[in-house]
Amino acid sequence: MFRDAILGKFSTDMGIDLGTCNTLVCVRNEGIVLNEPSVVAVRKGTNIVLNNGSAVGEVAKEMLGKTPGSITAIRPLKDGVISDFEITEAMLSYFIKKVHGRGRLVRPRVVISIPSGITEVERRAVIDSAERAGARKVYLVDEPMAAGIGAGLPITEPTASMIVDIGGGTTEVAIMSLADISSCSSIRVGGDDFDESIISHLKRTYNLLIGEARAEKVKIQIGSAAPLGEEMTMEVAGRDTISGLPRKIVITSEEIREALKEPISQIIECVTVTLEKAEPELAADLIDNGIHICGGGAMLRSLDKVLSQATGISVTIADDPLTCVARGTNVYLENLEQWKDTMDQADYTWD
Numbered sequence: 001m002f003r004d005a006i007l008g009k010f011s012t013d014m015g016i017d018l019g020t021c022n023t024l025v026c027v028r029n030e031g032i033v034l035n036e037p038s039v040v041a042v043r044k045g046t047n048i049v050l051n052n053g054s055a056v057g058e059v060a061k062e063m064l065g066k067t068p069g070s071i072t073a074i075r076p077l078k079d080g081v082i083s084d085f086e087i088t089e090a091m092l093s094y095f096i097k098k099v100h101g102r103g104r105l106v107r108p109r110v111v112i113s114i115p116s117g118i119t120e121v122e123r124r125a126v127i128d129s130a131e132r133a134g135a136r137k138v139y140l141v142d143e144p145m146a147a148g149i150g151a152g153l154p155i156t157e158p159t160a161s162m163i164v165d166i167g168g169g170t171t172e173v174a175i176m177s178l179a180d181i182s183s184c185s186s187i188r189v190g191g192d193d194f195d196e197s198i199i200s201h202l203k204r205t206y207n208l209l210i211g212e213a214r215a216e217k218v219k220i221q222i223g224s225a226a227p228l229g230e231e232m233t234m235e236v237a238g239r240d241t242i243s244g245l246p247r248k249i250v251i252t253s254e255e256i257r258e259a260l261k262e263p264i265s266q267i268i269e270c271v272t273v274t275l276e277k278a279e280p281e282l283a284a285d286l287i288d289n290g291i292h293i294c295g296g297g298a299m300l301r302s303l304d305k306v307l308s309q310a311t312g313i314s315v316t317i318a319d320d321p322l323t324c325v326a327r328g329t330n331v332y333l334e335n336l337e338q339w340k341d342t343m344d345q346a347d348y349t350w351d
C-alpha cells in the first residue's frame with residue numbers, strides 16, 4: 001500500500017478500454033486523454049511497426065485496405081479479444097508511452113476493461129500484453145460493469161440495471177444489481193458484422209466489391225434497423241467482380257436494412273436470452289428501469305426501437321455511447337486505492 005502510494009507519485013496511472021475498433025485511455029483527474037482506432041501499420045510479414053513504432057491509431061487506420069504490397073495495416077483485436085499478441089503489445093506500448101510520457105521514472109498501474117465472456121487464456125493475454133507494454137501492475141474490470149457505471153446506472157443499488165454494449169466485435173449483455181453481475185451473455189457479433197453484411201450484400205446483388213471502411217460509411221450514413229420516416233439513398237464506388245473495373249452504384253436504406261437483419265436478430269436473441277436467465281425480482285425491476293444500450297453499434301438508427309419492440313421493455317441510448325466503457329473504467333481508476341483488492345489483478349514481477 002505504502003509502496004504503491006510512493007510509486008504512484010512518479011507515474012501516471014491509467015485506464016484503458018481496449019476495443020476491437022477503438023482504444024480509449026483515461027488518466028486520473030483528467031478523464032479520457034486518448035481515443036484512437038485499434039490499428040497498427042507494420043512492414044509486411046514482420047512485426048516492425050512503421051514510422052519508428054508510431055504508425056498506430058488514426059495514422060494506421062487511414063492505411064487500412066489501401067496499403068501497398070510492402071505494408072500491412074493490422075487490427076490486432078478480433079471479436080473483443082487479442083488475436084495478434086505482439087502487435088497488441090506494440091500498440092499498447094505506443095499508447096502508454098504517448099500518455100505516460102517518456103520522462104516518467106516508474107511504470108504506470110493500468111486498469112483495463114475486458115469482455116465478460118472471455119477465457120482465462122484470453123484474460124492472461126491482455127495482462128501479458130499490458131505488462132510487456134510497460135505496465136507495473138494490471139487490474140482487469142468487466143466491461144459490462146464499466147459500461148453500466150459509465151452510463152450512470154445505479155449498479156450498486158438493490159435494483160436491476162441492464163446494459164447492452166454493442167461494440168465492433170462483440171455484444172455484451174448484462175443485468176446487474178448490488179455492484180455485481182447477476183446474469184450476462186456475450187456474443188461475438190457487433191458493428192463490424194454489420195459492415196460484413198453490407199459487403200456481402202453488394203457482392204451478391206451487384207457484383208461489387210467494397211472494403212471495410214466504405215461499408216462502415218454506408219452503415220453510418222444510411223443504415224437502420226427499422227423503417228425510416230424518409231428512406232435514403234447513397235452512391236457507392238467499388239470494383240466490379242466480373243469486369244475487374246471500378247464502378248459506382250446507388251443503394252437504398254431499405255436494402256441495407258434487409259442486409260443488416262441477420263446480425264441484428266442475433267443481438268436481439270442475446271438480449272432475450274439474458275432476460276430469460278434473470279432472477280424474477282430483477283426481471284420485474286427492468287419493467288420500470290428499462291434497458292440501456294451503449295457502444296458504437298447502439299448508434300445504428302432505430303436499433304433502440306427494434307430492441308424495445310422485441311422485449312417489451314423501454315430502451316434508452318446512453319449519453320455518448322462510444323465512451324461509456326472508458327468513462328466507467330475511469331471511475332475504477334479514480335477509486336483504485338479503495339477497490340483494488342476486489343479487482344482481478346496481476347503483478348509485474350520486478351527483477
Ligand SMILES: Nc1ncnc2c1ncn2[C@@H]1O[C@H](COP(=O)(O)OP(=O)(O)OP(=O)(O)O)[C@@H](O)[C@H]1O
Binds near residue numbers: 219299300
Ligand atoms: N453512427 C454510427 N452508427 C452505427 N454504427 C456506428 C456509428 N458510429 C460507430 N459505429 C460502429 O461502432 C463500432 C465501434 O464501437 P466501439 O468503439 O464501441 O467498439 P469497440 O469497443 O472497439 O469494440 P468491442 O467492444 O467489440 O471490443 C464500429 O463497428 C463502428 O462502425
